[in-house]
Amino acid sequence: MSMSPKELYTMMFGEYPDVVTVEQMSQMLGICEKTAYRLLKENRVEHFRIGRTYKIPKIYILGYLQVVGRT
Numbered sequence: 676m677s678m679s680p681k682e683l684y685t686m687m688f689g690e691y692p693d694v695v696t697v698e699q700m701s702q703m704l705g706i707c708e709k710t711a712y713r714l715l716k717e718n719r720v721e722h723f724r725i726g727r728t729y730k731i732p733k734i735y736i737l738g739y740l741q742v743v744g745r746t
Contacts, residue, residue, distance in 0.1 A: 683737050694730050703736060714739075 678686070688703050695703065700720070701711040712729075714720045721735040 688733055691733060694732050697729050700731050700736060
């Protein structure tokens with residue numbers, strides 16, 4: 676059974692804000708912060724930067740999980 680992106684968005688990671696930090700992203704994915712930074716620097720997870728701070732919309736993390744789940 677496949678869920679719509681809207682259903683995934685509301686069900687998964689509901690306790691996190693819509694835009695997360697690298698630390699929050701690493702908690703969400705169960706990885707260390709160093710690995711999270713590597714994913715961002717390799718553009719494997721879409722993101723944007725404000726100054727030196729990475730900001731990752733939660734929807735991009737869900738998209739990353741969908742891509743990884745297919746491989």
